[in-house]
Amino acid sequence: MTTIKGAYDGITVLDFTQGIAGPHASMLLALHGADVIKIEPPEGDWGRALGELKGDHCAHSVAFNRGKRSIALDLKSADGIAVVKKLAAKAHVVMESFRPGVISRLGFGYEDVKKINPNVIYCSVSGFGQTGPYSKRPTVDGLIQAFSGMMVMNRMPDGTPWRQGMIAVDVTTGLYTFQALSTALMRQFRYNEGCFIDSSLMRAAAAFQGAKLMEWVLSKGNPPVLYMPAGSFKSSNGYIMLSAMRPHHFRLLFELIGRDDIANDPDLQTHENRIKNAPKIIKALNETMPTKTTEEWISILQPKDVFCERVNNYQDYLDHPHVKESGAIDWIEQDGFGRMPVANIAGLPPASEHAPQQHAPHIGEDGPDILKELGYGTADIDAMFARGGVRAPVSAVKAAD
Template sequence: MSSLNGMRVLDLTQYLSGPYCTMLLGDFGADVVKVEKLQGDDQRRLSPFVNDESAPFMAINRNKRSITLNLKSEQGKSILFELVQKSDVLVENFRPGIAKSLGIDYEAVRQVNPGIIYCSISGYGQTGPCRTKGGFDILAQGMTGLMDVNSPSGDRPVKIPVSFHDIGASLTALYSILCAYIHKLQGGAGQYLDISLVDSGLSLVPVEAAAYFVNGVVPKVAGTQNLLAAPYQAYKTRDGYVVVGASNQKLWEKFCKQVVDRPTWIEDTRFATVSDRVAHIDELERIIELVLTHEDTGYWVEKLDAAGIPGGPINTFDQALRDPQVIARDMIVELEHPRAGKIKNLASAAKMSGTPAQIRMPAPTVGQHTVDILSEMGLTTSEVEALKRDKVV
């Protein structure tokens, strides 16, 4: 039994911010119908490819059925509205104004289904001076200050090398949809959800924002240093780096006594409190590394573990995907795709005893389920063929 059995989702999204959200809904049992333009989601053209199928697309579009629709045609729009009548949720990530120009905005859709939960994901949201601009993850990283925080002073801006804001917006959309769905199940009405990449990214840095609001401190490039705690970063060892999480006073004292055998550091006024250690963070880093560079990373991880202090290595990405902890948590699954063959996906991070995520099917090929979905709507084979000839589907 899946927790979202019975939920019907219309997915009018492409690239990452929308499809990742709808994939998660599908993982927990929702029937997700991906509505694609006739040539398919633009992400289908991103490499690398396996038998002409995009690996990035397959990574975030499992558990969905695909129908292709020409939404610029009246027949295509009519089919969409028929699907809307039987749906609980519609998710789109068009640039603001596009859905209205197509006649499929919230006001139009709610006329067909007043109980619809309509979620719009965009770069800047539906209001504000930037609302009409197209928005991608890199633009949101620039606007929210994260590229500046991640850049050495006076150097070129450095992008965070993952789609931080896209995924953040997906997760914001996900919990917003679930809250709205619970509200509807409790007798409430449908509603409109306005999700922004910029808003979502900012919401993920509350501690840094709090520090700025209180004392005007702007986060600086700090490598792996933490501006609120120390030692809480990666330190150089003889053969690499080790991450140390001795963030509070008790762990600091255990680190000094049981890991590096430097009990005198506890009495050093420069390092007496967390605030003192942060104030002298560069000097603290220097003296810790003078000790740690005498042994390999594995040695220090064992010492940290024995002392009960959070610590670990810095894996390369390929090492992370082979890490015994990742394997033990079943974080990699293998699927059989109709064209690409056996492919690997990252599994759901949510581990639930009663209603676990279920990966029922791989990402669809373009329009793979068009005929099935139209047949469910009552169309005959000849009617479907006529729609194909007219380039509606």
């Protein structure tokens, strides 16, 4: 196995986050070498049950917790409190995703931790942020899609607002949080300064849609489509995505599919007129594209540089020769869960070259090792497990039963 030096080797992260957004950010730190210690309740992170469960993992918990170590604690128990205080004192980064105010009531808020670790980077991840009238309002990814305008911008042809079928805002929040933590770590490294980071799904959703927010104001609430045609159309055996932004692409597309009437239509010769007369363009494509297979159309259009692509499902993507040959996906065996595809991330070595870092921990799996590193002896650890403030690890075999 290749030995890889990580940018964050030697960095310790105390991670209280659950779900997707916070765990995604802390996982990226872990994949770059940080020792991310995942603090879970005795029953485990609620994100472990987002979808089909196999043992103590689902696909989401494997996907967003790789490379971490887990210890399961009751944060209201004397043992749990003592362990967290020791970890917080040495951590470079502390992360949490409780509803605003909860972590402070537990005694581990930013001001509490700063007293024992003045230069700590403290990151709170929440739905609406730490301040404002909605700060304590419960929310999830889909609700932020609604709140942020994303569902309106993703509306169906009949105008119905539509939710993205994946947890788009949570994943995006993880990315923005990771970049905020990365720059904060650079400041900590250069100037020995800590800070507080207020990250939220609401802000991440707005940042992701920043151009659309500007466009909405510029257009007085009626943003135009960027160009026409652009969309998916039914073929005889599936769907094909077409994009003809430039005038010569538009003309070539309709000439190649045998619709010179559209290519030469005087009402469709400018960008503005194509958008104005979009129903005529869409009608022609809906009439013509079903006459051939997606593959037949691609063989006609792509050699002439008309932008088009087959609409794939995930299996199509995983099986695609370009995906395989470019190394976009590796397959990793997760004990107790099975063989899973891992999407390789730009800037990181392929998962196959650093397989141990791809392991997602079981509930409390690393508790004994973490406690030993904190100076607890075997008898102390056994006593903690017996008292229940710290949960003993469950084997992978039992977890999968």
